[in-house]
Amino acid sequence: MTPEKMASEKTAVEKQGLTTDSRARKPRSEGTPDNPLAAELTRQLGSKKVLHHLSERLNYRYDAIQFGVTPLCVVLPESTADVVAAVKVARAAGIPIVGRGAASGLSGGVTPLQESLVISFTRMTRLEVFPERREAVAQPGVVTLKVTEAARPHGLFYPPDPASFRTSTIGGNLGENAGGPMCFKYGVTGDYVKALEFVDEGGDVHRVTREAFDLAGLLIGSEGTLGLMTEATLRLIPPPKFTRTLMAHFAEVGQAAEAVSAAIAAGAVPAKLEFMDRACTNAIEDYLHLGLPREAEAVVLVDTDGNDLNTVDAELELVAQACQGAGGVVKLAADPAEADALWQARRSISPALGRIRPQRMNEDIVVPRSALPQVVREIRALGDASGLHLVQFGHIGDGNLHPNIMFDPRIEDEGAVHDLAHKIALVAIRHGGVLSGEHGIGTMKRDFMTDAVDPVTLQALWNVKKALDPAGSLNPGKILPEQPGGPHARP
Ligand SMILES: Cc1cc2nc3c(=O)[nH]c(=O)nc-3n(C[C@H](O)[C@H](O)[C@H](O)COP(=O)(O)OP(=O)(O)OC[C@H]3O[C@@H](n4cnc5c(N)ncnc54)[C@H](O)[C@@H]3O)c2cc1C
Numbered sequence: 082m083t084p085e086k087m088a089s090e091k092t093a094v095e096k097q098g099l100t101t102d103s104r105a106r107k108p109r110s111e112g113t114p115d116n117p118l119a120a121e122l123t124r125q126l127g128s129k130k131v132l133h134h135l136s137e138r139l140n141y142r143y144d145a146i147q148f149g150v151t152p153l154c155v156v157l158p159e160s161t162a163d164v165v166a167a168v169k170v171a172r173a174a175g176i177p178i179v180g181r182g183a184a185s186g187l188s189g190g191v192t193p194l195q196e197s198l199v200i201s202f203t204r205m206t207r208l209e210v211f212p213e214r215r216e217a218v219a220q221p222g223v224v225t226l227k228v229t230e231a232a233r234p235h236g237l238f239y240p241p242d243p244a245s246f247r248t249s250t251i252g253g254n255l256g257e258n259a260g261g262p263m264c265f266k267y268g269v270t271g272d273y274v275k276a277l278e279f280v281d282e283g284g285d286v287h288r289v290t291r292e293a294f295d296l297a298g299l300l301i302g303s304e305g306t307l308g309l310m311t312e313a314t315l316r317l318i319p320p321p322k323f324t325r326t327l328m329a330h331f332a333e334v335g336q337a338a339e340a341v342s343a344a345i346a347a348g349a350v351p352a353k354l355e356f357m358d359r360a361c362t363n364a365i366e367d368y369l370h371l372g373l374p375r376e377a378e379a380v381v382l383v384d385t386d387g388n389d390l391n392t393v394d395a396e397l398e399l400v401a402q403a404c405q406g407a408g409g410v411v412k413l414a415a416d417p418a419e420a421d422a423l424w425q426a427r428r429s430i431s432p433a434l435g436r437i438r439p440q441r442m443n444e445d446i447v448v449p450r451s452a453l454p455q456v457v458r459e460i461r462a463l464g465d466a467s468g469l470h471l472v473q474f475g476h477i478g479d480g481n482l483h484p485n486i487m488f489d490p491r492i493e494d495e496g497a498v499h500d501l502a503h504k505i506a507l508v509a510i511r512h513g514g515v516l517s518g519e520h521g522i523g524t525m526k527r528d529f530m531t532d533a534v535d536p537v538t539l540q541a542l543w544n545v546k547k548a549l550d551p552a553g554s555l556n557p558g559k560i561l562p563e564q565p566g567g568p569h570a571r572p
Pocket of ligand 1: 144145179180181182183184185186187189190191202221242243244245248249250251252253254255256257258259260261262303304305306308309310311431519520556
């Protein structure tokens, strides 16, 4: 937590007249709510849906990487009607509202920047599959994996597969327009949304499809800043019958990027296409001892899939040739068990990196595929020059890279971490790329928006925000950089 945030944390506690000692003595979930907002919400929704004790609220100030300000109150709605009631109470009190799923976000999306009402959707878990329509209707608290599991018995499949799919929720996936290893061939969350229900900042409920102004499209990826999504109709597809897997390793990072570009240029459309650099594979090897090539500067993991085995094999062969052509050493998985063992490396990145340093600044740049070799080399050089722990991996088929700066605020200077992150963002922009492919802007990349987006377009984004959230009460301070003198200026 930055000193600035710690100060504001202290203010929040002091305002409630609580000292550390009195907080410790106060029993959990007992007593009357500490503030009028919590009292009114408890009156309207009942005490089982409202968390007001500090020891409970403290758990709702963070996402997977950042801390924010402890919320004034947390509501656990069980229906759209509960969300409407909570929004109306917060609006009447002039309190900002932060929507929250599983808080696995990596850009500060759910961290309140001021005393807020957090609406946590984890109890809204209704999920129905309509096989004849190839659709699932999900409330926002449904865990992503549950959609896949519910679709399977009907011979259907839900492709968006963020690596966090065992914990992330549909609401959070919609909020960030989450992608995953399969996004190159199958697309991201937004590609599977047919309709949405959302509650606006005034508490009105809307049902929107992808027609007309595509309001649903506007809400998807808006990080809780334009409306609170309370239900989604999701498209399901039949799963592919066959999958083949290979791993290739390279003596130089740029070679891996060259191989990917060459494979795609040759016509391959892999189902999954993931990249890890040497720092990343070594962190995994230290953690799990899977037998990954420690000396390789880069590793690429590829799946091809489809309903015709010959075509799937031929496509894998195309990728293998491109990897070898770029100087790579290729290993084909002999069977599904071996394929799973190879993918275990990718699935283990997060815990493995946590062993290097406890905190990370997680970038999510997307660059044109043709620029990938140069971009990964430039970022590696920046990392080496900085002396910080820089690890690169990502959904390289989409040009989506996750340079992660691992740090410990007790050891590394957070200013230097921010500086390196900024330099990486500028590399992406210089090569015609963007700041975020799937993790969102949140607070983490908000300060880089003025580098990435021209002033006229930024003003257009502000106009959209003001049109849908005139009072600026939905997740204030996220995505958009401060507008001098404007009503949405960040605290
Ligand atoms: C180990 C790990 C691996 C990851 N891998 C991937 C990956 O491969 N691909 C990827 O895309 N992401 C990945 N992520 C990031 C994260 O899991 C995704 O962004 C995910 O979509 C967040 O879901 P969540 O339920 O945790 O949302 P939260 O973090 O709770 O919220 C995310 C955003 O959505 C908003 N929001 C939540 N619910 C609603 C709602 N009902 N209405 C409106 N807004 C809402 C929040 O305000 C916030 O801005 C990873 C994270 C971790 C920790």
